[in-house]
Amino acid sequence: MTVDSRIDLHTHSTASDGTVDPADLVRQAAAAGLAVLALTDHDTTAGWALAAAARPVGLTLIRGAEISCRWYGTEPSIPLHLLGYLFDPTYGPLTAELDRIRAARTVRGERIVDRLRADGYDISWDAVLGHAAGGTVGRPHIAQALIRAGLVADTDEAFRPEWLGQRYRLPKDDLDVFTAVRLVHEAGGVTVFAHPSATKRGRTVPDSMIADLAAAGLTGLEADHADHRPDQRAHVRRLADELGLVATGSSDYHGSHKTVRLGEYTTAPAAYERLIAAAHGVPPL
Numbered sequence: 001m002t003v004d005s006r007i008d009l010h011t012h013s014t015a016s017d018g019t020v021d022p023a024d025l026v027r028q029a030a031a032a033g034l035a036v037l038a039l040t041d042h043d044t045t046a047g048w049a050l051a052a053a054a055r056p057v058g059l060t061l062i063r064g065a066e067i068s069c070r071w072y073g074t075e076p077s078i079p080l081h082l083l084g085y086l087f088d089p090t091y092g093p094l095t096a097e098l099d100r101i102r103a104a105r106t107v108r109g110e111r112i113v114d115r116l117r118a119d120g121y122d123i124s125w126d127a128v129l130g131h132a133a134g135g136t137v138g139r140p141h142i143a144q145a146l147i148r149a150g151l152v153a154d155t156d157e158a159f160r161p162e163w164l165g166q167r168y169r170l171p172k173d174d175l176d177v178f179t180a181v182r183l184v185h186e187a188g189g190v191t192v193f194a195h196p197s198a199t200k201r202g203r204t205v206p207d208s209m210i211a212d213l214a215a216a217g218l219t220g221l222e223a224d225h226a227d228h229r230p231d232q233r234a235h236v237r238r239l240a241d242e243l244g245l246v247a248t249g250s251s252d253y254h255g256s257h258k259t260v261r262l263g264e265y266t267t268a269p270a271a272y273e274r275l276i277a278a279a280h281g282v283p284p285l
């Protein structure tokens, strides 16, 4: 295994919509031969303590989060994901926004269940909450309930347009992405735009907007990601070069909610070094 294949900067645990708890995740990461793992649950830092406590010697843990953002510079606005790393988790203005987003996710999840029930599907909100098990609620937890009810075969089917991909997809109350970059920065962290060219997830933002984000303090772009085609990965790398941004790669591991493996996509050591050199909120562990 080359050193290049050992830095994975985007993973999820049971603190959001992953299926592996934070302690098992760091153990799996070490067993998979990773040198660096970032824990980036959706809109929460709740998994940080468990991951830190269970971190095996030899694995570096980067504490982070994937923040649900939106770009309001076009109509209708475009949702997007911003990875924040190594920020102070007690910085009030940021934690207030994360709290607000998680609350909005809960309201939105319940509304999705209401719509499903109104159409005659016997899904319960309690079942969804059970699958979320106290973590940030997301559509994968509703997908689990649909699977248990025998309505779909697997998560992939649950995300088809006739289900959670479109028909029962409701918008969340996200955070303006420029505000998010600023708040993470104020908290001493750095930001990377997650899967910026993933057209399979919906509309993407123009390169000119990414240039504006770079000017506003963005540090990196996630280039190598399962939701990017090879041409999209190449385009993101080129754009990162042009804008002086760090290009990263990561698995976006979600346990059994997705088929991607830990460490399937990785970040080059030089890119990783640039990223962490720019942060001073909390240290790598």
Ligand code: AMP
Pocket (backbone or CB within 6 Å): 017, 042, 137, 138, 139, 140, 155, 156, 159, 254, 257, 258
């Ligand atoms: P939400 O955050 O509630 O909008 O749900 C989005 C989450 O669903 C993403 O973070 C992924 O974890 C997951 N997801 C999105 N599309 C798919 C898909 N096609 N198959 C499996 N999981 C998906």
Ligand code: FE
Pocket (backbone or CB within 6 Å): 012, 017, 042, 138, 254
């Ligand atoms: Fe997710």
Ligand code: FE
Pocket (backbone or CB within 6 Å): 066, 081, 194, 195
């Ligand atoms: Fe994402």
Ligand code: ZN
Pocket (backbone or CB within 6 Å): 010, 011, 012, 066, 252
């Ligand atoms: Zn993710």
